[in-house]
């Protein structure tokens with residue numbers, strides 16, 4: 001077991017990659033707190049587990065008061081934190097121009113297929129509201145900062161050589177995807193590298209994982225032809241399963257990765273980006 005007797009926190013753990021990570025860390029011997037904006041689903045992750053061993057909490061990671069309150073409860077229940085996985089993330093915010101962008105992509109493809117010179121554009125930014133931009137940055141970037149700060153306060157209080165894994169995305173390198181999302185994920189890489197240096201004297205390691213397209217509910221927002229094109233562009237020819245991303249996270253969280261900090265592990269089926 002890679003994480004025997006460790007205490008772990010996973011955000012966005014109610015479904016998709018986060019749920020697979022929470023279950024993998026538990027299988028590796030950790031006690032795990034599953035955080036999600038959806039409280040019922042966060043608690044349901046542990047429906048088949050030994051009662052009381054793992055916990056589920058409601059938490060909006062974009063709200064630092066919500067984050068601090070939950071970490072206080074976890075500190076009491078577990079007696080500390082050894083591992084944080086910053087997984088929760090969103091691809092859309094309110095009035096963020098996504099509908100206009102996807103309509104523009106579809107219309108442009110149709111024009112090209114009809115042999116016309118395309119006049120439609122995949123515009124997102126010109127339709128994006130302040131709120132749409134801010135919400136995606138608040139969850140994907142500020143949320144990682146709030147959770148890391150709360151976790152490191154607990155680790156530092158007990159001089160724990162912990163491990164933080166931040167979920168970014170291949171989008172950070174390729175630029176593919178909604179503009180606020182790409183921006184937030186690129187920022188996560190800078191956050192990871194900077195924090196890794198800052199925390200190195202405490203022996204707390206900080207790494208990131210870049211999943212490529214992964215078969216989770218977030219993908220159900222995307223049009224079918226876009227999913228097909230995405231899969232066709234991956235050398236392995238398919239999306240990842242959430243468990244394949246979770247395996248990389250378990251490695252980085254564990255002492256098996258004792259010399260890895262400030263690094264990005266790409267799990268994307270072989271797509272290459274400079």
Ligand SMILES: NC(=O)c1ccc[n+]([C@@H]2O[C@H](COP(=O)([O-])OP(=O)(O)OC[C@H]3O[C@@H](n4cnc5c(N)ncnc54)[C@H](O)[C@@H]3O)[C@@H](O)[C@H]2O)c1
Nearest residue numbers: 012014015016017037060061088089169213214216217218
């Ligand atoms: N699925 C992919 O193809 C893919 C690719 C690259 C990166 N990622 C990243 O992996 C992570 C997980 O993605 P997923 O596909 O499993 O997504 P998902 O939408 O299936 O699950 C995300 C979870 O986060 C929760 N969540 C959303 N906002 C929250 C908030 N403010 N506070 C707490 N919880 C919140 C949701 O309720 C949900 O349970 C995200 O950071 C995503 O950007 C996913």
